[in-house]
Amino acid sequence: MTSSRLRAWRYLGQRVGASAQAPGTTGALRGRRPSPIGGLIAAAVSVTVATLAIFPLSHIAPVVSLGVVYLPAVLLIATYWGLGLGVLTAVVSAVAFNFFHLPPTGDLQLADRRNWISLAAFLTVALAAGTIAELARSRAQEAERRQAEADLAAALARELLRSEDTERALATTARRAADALGLSSAALELGVAEPGPRRLAFALHDAGGDQIATLLVPRDLPADAEERLRARVVPTLEALVAIARRRDALQAEAVETALLRRSDDIKTAVLRAVSHDLRTPLTAVLAAGHALGTSSISEAERTELSAVVVEEATRLASLVDKLLDLSRLQAGGAAPRTDWVSIEDLLAAASEGLRAPGAPVRLLVDDDVPELRADAAQLERALANLLENARRYAGDRPVSVHARRAGDRVVISVIDQGPGIEPAEIERIFEPFYRGRSSALGSWTGSGLGLAIARGFVEANGGTIAVESLPGQGTTFIISLPVEGQPALEVSG
Amino acid sequence: MSSAAKPRVLVCDDEHQILRALRVILRDAGYEAVPATSGEEALDLAAVRTPDAGIIDLVLPDMDGVEVCRRLREWTDMPLILLSAVGDEDAKVRALAAGADDYVTKPFGPRELIARLEANLRRTEPDREESVIVTGELEIDLASHTVRLVGEEVHLTPIEFSLLAVLARNRGRLMTHRDLLVAVWGNNYGEDTQVLRAHIANLRRKIEPPGSGESRRYIRTDPGVGYRFAA
Numbered sequence: 001m002t003s004s005r006l007r008a009w010r011y012l013g014q015r016v017g018a019s020a021q022a023p024g025t026t027g028a029l030r031g032r033r034p035s036p037i038g039g040l041i042a043a044a045v046s047v048t049v050a051t052l053a054i055f056p057l058s059h060i061a062p063v064v065s066l067g068v069v070y071l072p073a074v075l076l077i078a079t080y081w082g083l084g085l086g087v088l089t090a091v092v093s094a095v096a097f098n099f100f101h102l103p104p105t106g107d108l109q110l111a112d113r114r115n116w117i118s119l120a121a122f123l124t125v126a127l128a129a130g131t132i133a134e135l136a137r138s139r140a141q142e143a144e145r146r147q148a149e150a151d152l153a154a155a156l157a158r159e160l161l162r163s164e165d166t167e168r169a170l171a172t173t174a175r176r177a178a179d180a181l182g183l184s185s186a187a188l189e190l191g192v193a194e195p196g197p198r199r200l201a202f203a204l205h206d207a208g209g210d211q212i213a214t215l216l217v218p219r220d221l222p223a224d225a226e227e228r229l230r231a232r233v234v235p236t237l238e239a240l241v242a243i244a245r246r247r248d249a250l251q252a253e254a255v256e257t258a259l260l261r262r263s264d265d266i267k268t269a270v271l272r273a274v275s276h277d278l279r280t281p282l283t284a285v286l287a288a289g290h291a292l293g294t295s296s297i298s299e300a301e302r303t304e305l306s307a308v309v310v311e312e313a314t315r316l317a318s319l320v321d322k323l324l325d326l327s328r329l330q331a332g333g334a335a336p337r338t339d340w341v342s343i344e345d346l347l348a349a350a351s352e353g354l355r356a357p358g359a360p361v362r363l364l365v366d367d368d369v370p371e372l373r374a375d376a377a378q379l380e381r382a383l384a385n386l387l388e389n390a391r392r393y394a395g396d397r398p399v400s401v402h403a404r405r406a407g408d409r410v411v412i413s414v415i416d417q418g419p420g421i422e423p424a425e426i427e428r429i430f431e432p433f434y435r436g437r438s439s440a441l442g443s444w445t446g447s448g449l450g451l452a453i454a455r456g457f458v459e460a461n462g463g464t465i466a467v468e469s470l471p472g473q474g475t476t477f478i479i480s481l482p483v484e485g486q487p488a489l490e491v492s493g
Numbered sequence: 494m495s496s497a498a499k500p501r502v503l504v505c506d507d508e509h510q511i512l513r514a515l516r517v518i519l520r521d522a523g524y525e526a527v528p529a530t531s532g533e534e535a536l537d538l539a540a541v542r543t544p545d546a547g548i549i550d551l552v553l554p555d556m557d558g559v560e561v562c563r564r565l566r567e568w569t570d571m572p573l574i575l576l577s578a579v580g581d582e583d584a585k586v587r588a589l590a591a592g593a594d595d596y597v598t599k600p601f602g603p604r605e606l607i608a609r610l611e612a613n614l615r616r617t618e619p620d621r622e623e624s625v626i627v628t629g630e631l632e633i634d635l636a637s638h639t640v641r642l643v644g645e646e647v648h649l650t651p652i653e654f655s656l657l658a659v660l661a662r663n664r665g666r667l668m669t670h671r672d673l674l675v676a677v678w679g680n681n682y683g684e685d686t687q688v689l690r691a692h693i694a695n696l697r698r699k700i701e702p703p704g705s706g707e708s709r710r711y712i713r714t715d716p717g718v719g720y721r722f723a724a
Contacts, residue, residue, distance in 0.1 A: 275578060276552065276578060279578055279599045279600055280508055280511075280599070281510075282599075282600040283508075283511055283576075283599045283600035283601065284508060284510035284511045284514060285600075286600045286601075286602070286603075287511055287514035287515055287518060287600075287603055288510065288513070288514040290514070290518055290602070290603040290604075291513075291514040291515075291516075291517035291518045291521070291603070294517060294518065294520075294521035295521070296517075296520060296521050297517055297521075301513075301517055304513060305513065305514060305517065308510045308513055308514060311510065312510055
């Protein structure tokens, strides 16, 4: 008995709790009040049922005590339909009880004290039940409203902050707000947007009071929508847009910082490499110079050391040239001075200018290769650097160069039969100061600048440079330069 | 040098040109060069030829010069001098901690290299403990704990005197902060360079000519590394 009543209470409690939290379930205490017409009908029906029920019951119990039969009706109506209808039901119940059941029946005995007792009892029940129900109802309504607002805020936050792209997220966020408020459309724009003849504008401000965005909605709003927008949606959106903007700013800052750090790293690497590359030949020259001045030196040593001085000074000179080239390229000061140039002349000059001893270079220029408009000095530097690089890795095997025409381009291939380049390295070989791993083999180590310079000058002249390499078989660098039309006068030869 | 055989000096640098020049310079100064072009070769030659000192480049193709120093220090006491570059401060300090004795910065003057080599070889020679060290106008009497500058006695605190004595006994050689702290204060004070700087400053005030910030005559600073007494 006890336990089943307990269960019943728990059940009731759950129902009340559930209906307060979950809009859509039907229940006495849910937010919205049931229709008053239904209430009137229910009141009439329940009072009638109670009145009729007393007739058979009066055979079992004294009729005076049967007034309690009306209580469930009053309780029911007051709970479901509120205080007003509850009081009405109480009064009608008292009258019906008096009229139909209290002797003399069929007559209203207003002076009868029993009548006043039952009326007072019914009214008390109606009042208590109605008030409690009203309170619960208003609480439920409040909870429901808050829940809806929280749901909307969460949904807006999800829309706006989930996406990396704030611009696009603004559109979906506005659509979500419109759905929630039953609007036909809505838009969110960063900055200030003007209202129009058919749209209302709500300004969104940041903590400092500056307008950061505008919410635009149609003018034909439902009655309470504008107030809800102003009081509930706008503050939420203000906070969210401010967060999204701050996030965007932080992201941009992070990207910028990473870029700066990278360029800083590159500068440090360049500085280290330059200082090492300059210092090594300098040290050799200095030491050889001192050694040449010693008294015990032999003739053979003297020859050897003067060769060291010449070689290392040459290396320094070449490095200084390259550093100048590179700094010109990086400063963007390598605007080509174009004139008609012959590929054959360029290749001859580039191969003659090679300073270091090494593999022979074979040049082959097809007959139909036209002259180009380009900066001769820059292209010569580019080719010389490619040749130097190819010879460094070629060992004793010859380096061959082939220039040919391919449509409206001239293609120059520099082919070596060296160790080739690992696929992992290919991406990096054009970076300044990147040295191929196999370059440690030779004693004439490169500066790591040649390919960067070659690419810089080729690109400055509108060309491209590509590399194909098979590890173990050799490497081919392919320069492709545009043919921009022929010189006005055909150059003979 | 007293011994009849020339002292052998291991020279490890991957630049052949530098090795060639150093061979002549070392021979002229009375040494025999044992050239090596890689760290591995240097380690092998150190075992086979038992050189009296080593000159090792910090940047080698096969291993770090610091690593070469560390591996040599596992079994030999010979003076090790590093060839380093300006800006390699960090590697320099690591190499000194790994057991190198001194360094010269590329590009170096050969005279400087030879001076460092001699100063460090002196350390390994016994029976050279002088009781009076005279440098320029400075006279340090190690036995009686007195210091004279231009004949005038200079009053030093005991700590200042010990510092000066340690530096002067090792003249020309680099004494790292740690070397000095351990020699003067003992093993537990190896990190307290602040105190060291303060005492060196006081010592300089007493023995260096006034206003000689740049051209200190007796105690030179190797920034970030240590001090050395003028050779």
